[in-house]
Amino acid sequence: MRAAWLTSPQRPVRWLLSLGICAAMTAALALLRQQLNAPTVAVLYFLPVALSAALWGLSAGVVASAAAFLAFNFFFITPYYSLLVHQLQDLLTLIVFLGVAIFVSQIVGRARASQAAAEAREQEAVQLYELSTALARLRQREAIAALVAARLQTVLGADAVEVGLRSETDNPEQTVRRPDEASAPVTPPHWVVPLLTARNDLGEVRVWRLRQPLEAGEQRLLYTFTSQAALALEHASLEQAEVRSKVLEESDRLKTALLSSVSHELRTPLASIQAAVSSLRTGTVDWAASARAELLAMVEEEVVHLNRLVGNLLDMSRIEAGALRPQRQWNILADIVQGPLTRLRRAAENHHIVVAVPDDLPLVPVDHVLLDQVFTNLISNSLKYAPAGSTIRVSAEQTGDQTLRVQVRNQGPPVPLEHLGHIFDKFYRVWAADRVTGTGLGLSICKGIVEAHGGRIWAENQPDGFALTFTLPLAWEGHPPPQLPPEAEA
Amino acid sequence: MSAPLHILVIDDEPQILRALRTILGEKKFRVSTASRGEEGLALAAAQPPDVVILDLGLPDISGLEVCARLREWSQVPILVLSARENETDKVAALDRGADDYLTKPFGIEELLARIRVALRHSAQSQSPKSTLITAGPLQIDLAAHTVRRGGAEVRLTATEFRLLAYLAANAGRVLTHQSILSHVWGAPQADQVEYLRVYMRQLRKKLEEDPGQPNYLLTEPGVGYRFMTDS
Structure with a gap:
């Protein structure tokens, strides 16, 4: 990774490298010493300085500047093989050389540093983009937590990342840990970031990284990932709430249809039964035996029908409620x-x-x-x-x-x-x-x-x-x- | 004629009590009613009934419990009333000593027929049992181990005969799968209903005119079987 070059442990190596190219330049120039005058040599010495600053940063540039200054003085200013300077002209050349070399190192080094920072930010942006596109496809809280934990673990090179989800319904929080095989780390996490949205505290993200503390850029990434995760979680829960309310609405609509159908179906047989029974009970009509039998048969048929209707409704409600368990x-x-x-x-x-x-x-x-x-x-x-x-x-x-x-x-x-x-x-x-x-x-x-x-x-x-x-x-x-x-x- | 037979009805629905009191009273039974389980048990102890009609859904204690507690001291026939959707309750009541069940709503003819069967069985248990049972063209001699159909002997395997004999000795009553399996096969097979089904199929083939529409060996879906003598 480019960003690794900026970190301190490798700094002495970079200084040695810049000393190396200064030495190489000195050797090359020494061969041509008869043909070159001092100003030309000075100009040529800018090459290792600029190169060091560009490749290995400001400090390497300054090291190269100092080395080039000394080598220039030692090998190319009379008297040779001594740091003494006799002529004012040479002294001026040397001083100007040192100033310009340091200045060049600074400019080149800064450009390099800002380029590296830009690349790091671009990298961050790419990771964020990938995270948000992946999150956009997910609807399940567990899946969101798993994705965020996995990404954070890779991006930060962490030992373990854990996402703990809280909700009103499940009391012990739900945790998702990456990598999977890691058992719950015994030490407390090195970083904890809450999953906060405007309305809710949804849980927290915990990161373990023993090797080295998080740098500013990495911390920024952690916070951005966490807030993305919080948004995705909230989105998912809103969506689920919407689905639930749609289901309720649908079942409400069904119940209305059921009630209207049922009240019609119930009233029809009840009407016939009432008509038949009240006819039989009235004392004013002397029913013939066949008419009585007919009316009674009608009552019985309607009762059977009503019973079947009620049975059907019961069965239907058991099926709807998912309570139908066959006794096989x-x-x-x-x-x-x-x-x-x-x-x-x-x-x-x-x-x-x-x-x-x-x-x-x-x-x-x-x-x-x-x-x-x-x-x-x-x-x-x-x-x-x-x-x-x-x-x-x-x-x-x-x-x-x-x-x-x-x-x-x-x-x-x-x-x-x-x-x-x-x-x-x-x-x-x-x-x-x-x-x-x-x-x-x-x-x-x-x-x-x-x-x-x-x-x-x-x-x-x-x-x-x-x-x-x-x-x-x-x-x-x-x-x-x-x-x-x-x-x-x- | 001797004193009227006493029927105790335990049900929490006043309209059912009212209807049964009227109809059974008209049929010359003496009817007492209780709308709670404890009340029913107390009544049964005070004036031992000849038949108990028991609803399974009671407000205080469950019908199943009433059934079990009655059986602790009485062999009175118990007819259980239940709603259609409670198959398991029905079976549980039968396995706890109830004699038969009726599904609400029921016709009064059905109820009277069940009462007759129950009374006949309780009368038989006090006198020596008849060993000859007749159902249409079928003649089953429990003592001689022979079965005749229209006069001709039908050959049955030993298991088939044990099964038929158990059903016929309880003619008119429903017998649960569990009770048949443990009586005919003994305890180890008590949960293998498929044995029973296969043997019933064989029996029907040998005894029924149309095994697909049996007249005597009837299936009670989800509960068990019933041997009908008069159909």
Whole structure:
């Protein structure tokens, strides 16, 4: 590094070097002594002086000036090989030479020093620029701290640099240290600089460098780096706060949508129930047995509907809150399909349901209750949209080593392409709400459950209808597939 | 007719108490009600009931605790009421001695059927058990270790028979995975539900007309199995 030449330990070396070139010059001039007069020699002696000052700084220039003055006097002023001077003219030459030589050294030396300082500042600017471009890409507090610690450690050649982050939420401060392998140094740090912004105290930067104290330039660099880091940290925390508030806003918007949808959905069945029950209770009308039965059946249907609605809302809120934790067990898929089929038997009176779920499929690690619900929702969905008399096909097959693919296919109308990608969204209805009853939650619950099991669900139009398909992984981390008991006859 | 059977309902919701008091009263049961767990336990001690209907969510002590404390001194059948989303509570209550469960909201026919099963089992535990169990075309002879379907003998493995016998002896009641596994296989296998599933599949193949839509060997999702005699 250029700046190292300025530091004191090498000064004697530089003086020796400048003495060396003076000696070389003297030797060269001595060979030509007969051809040269004193003024010419004086002019030529400026060469080693200027060169020393330029290469090794002011002090080397002065050393060269003194050496050249003595050598000039000793070898080239009569009487030779003595420092005596007889002629006034020679004395003047010598004095002027010494003055000019020192002056030249000073000028050249200063130029050199200011050039070195300029280079050092340029270097600093480059490092700062690199730091700020690198910081601009970072959003994580830990990443920012790690970057600053690593850069400072390199730039200062420090033994260790530690960035301690404070925040209101995590009480023990978070520390990032570079180099990584350094355990916490036992000595107190040699420098500590707080990470301050206009609003907050975000922590501090600690530097250990035993070898040598920080110079002014290095200290300046440390402070600049630290303030850059503080700015980046504050920026990151503001950005995170903004993201949080956006999430809150979004969830607020969803809640409003939910409330308006739910209050409508809740009131409709409540209205029918109230109408039916108050009709039955009025003493003025003598209802025929069939009319009574009809009204009561309506009440029961609406109650079932309300219960399903509330169940869906609960499931949805658990999925949204990330609280849906499947209670996995090794299950037989064919067993799971049974439940929904039995329960939907009455609702499915007008459809043919064909089940093609081989019972020799591998056991699948799923939550029975949740998967039951997926089948219930998918089959109910088909019952709602496919015309009476049509066939609904539930099938499953193993695809690849580790995946089961399950499909519920109906002969209902195709879903317009622009709706296909949205049918798993909450409250999304392809057809107007007055044509089909429902909450608009069934399919998004299926999606939540399937994804909680590590699967994927999608919808597609088929030549003769519409299909909802999902996959289930057969692997369950930490649980090897069970060894099944042998199926021996007694 | 003897004195009416006594049903104790422990639930903190006044509307449920009101409905059950009316409906069960109409069915000639004597109904007492409690809206807190401690109160229910005190009532059960003062006037031993024939059946307890117990809600799991009580304001003072949990339904699970009521269940456990009742079992310390009484074998009275306990029917647990629970909300749909609490599968684990249901299973926990059954494993602590409850006899059966109903998910709220429930139909009254369902409730009456469960009460009948519970009463039948508690009556049986006091008299010698019948060793012949019939369900549709199925005839299970627990003493002779034979199973007939429509008159023809069905060959079962020893494990299959033990499983069927345990389910059939508790006909109408739900049995948890844990309880079946420890009764049929013994303790070491008690967490290997997949064993149970495979054997149930085999039993259904041998006994059910349509193994995919069983009439007798029913699955209770997340809880266990139930053998139905009248369906």
